[in-house]
Amino acid sequence: MQIKIEKLNYYYEKKMKAIDSINFNVLKGEFIGITGHTGSGKSTLLKHLNAILKSSNGSVEILGRRITPKSKMLKEIRKNVGVVFQFPEDQLFSQTVKEDIMFGPKNFEIPIEEILESLEDIKIKLDLSDEILARPATTLSGGEKRRVSIASVVVSKPKILVLDEPTIGLDYGNKTKLLQLLRDINDSGVTIIIVSHDLHSTWDYLDRIVLLEGGKVVFDGNKESFLKDKINYSIKEKYYPDFIKILIKVNLLKNNEKLAGTKKQSLKIITDYLDGETNE
């Protein structure tokens, strides 16, 4: 097991419980999607995966190492668990994009030839030109910043790659390119954990879904059981259109015309599906 989290609690301030008794295990090579409402604790959980946050309440073990508030010398953990944050600005601060991308691997003391080789590869895969690499990140568009922040983590070849809402701000082409890149990285044995509201886009790539609500894990399992589990629908009311698209995509719903409509119509489609009264 690469990550073993047991009964983890995390408070930002007294009485503000952002993580509530979470158990979360990760096996090598999994491709996991974490989803849930805004404020449900997704980013807070991610920050425990490479010891940005260290909790004394519960147990966190990353790549065989127990993390406590006293844990120091975390370079190895940070190198092996690469985290792409929700806001690209949080990880871009150098004079040029190239320096931004090379900052991590240099800090991890990866030999320069290896860094440059990895950079060439990632430039092609994420469509980053030399012109972009020469500019400061502050002058880039949202989608460009997103791709650069991803490159700056992928370049160090972590064993576990964690991404917080990586598809936001990307157009369809770049989104597909990114997800394909993640699949290739996953095929090479790297574990992928991706936080996303955009389940419809990421669906095909995921092996497992974890749903958070109010700091708790309320679902953890495969896609098939996710679609059958009523609790997901009751929690994710605002994503009904997304659910309907997924149900159509996986051939559980066939009537495309029903797609358009109000929240009430969506609710009816979902309820009929769960009651087994749809289609056929």
Ligand SMILES: Nc1ncnc2c1ncn2[C@@H]1O[C@H](COP(=O)(O)OP(=O)(O)OP(=O)(O)O)[C@@H](O)[C@H]1O
């Ligand atoms: N630095 C902080 N200080 C105080 N409270 C915080 C801090 N960061 C997050 N919180 C609170 O902790 C809870 C969980 O936040 P978190 O950022 O983990 O949610 P999230 O699921 O990632 O949401 P989103 O989908 O909006 O990114 C929220 O109630 C949030 O207001």
Ligand SMILES: [Mg+2]
């Ligand atoms: Mg978040």
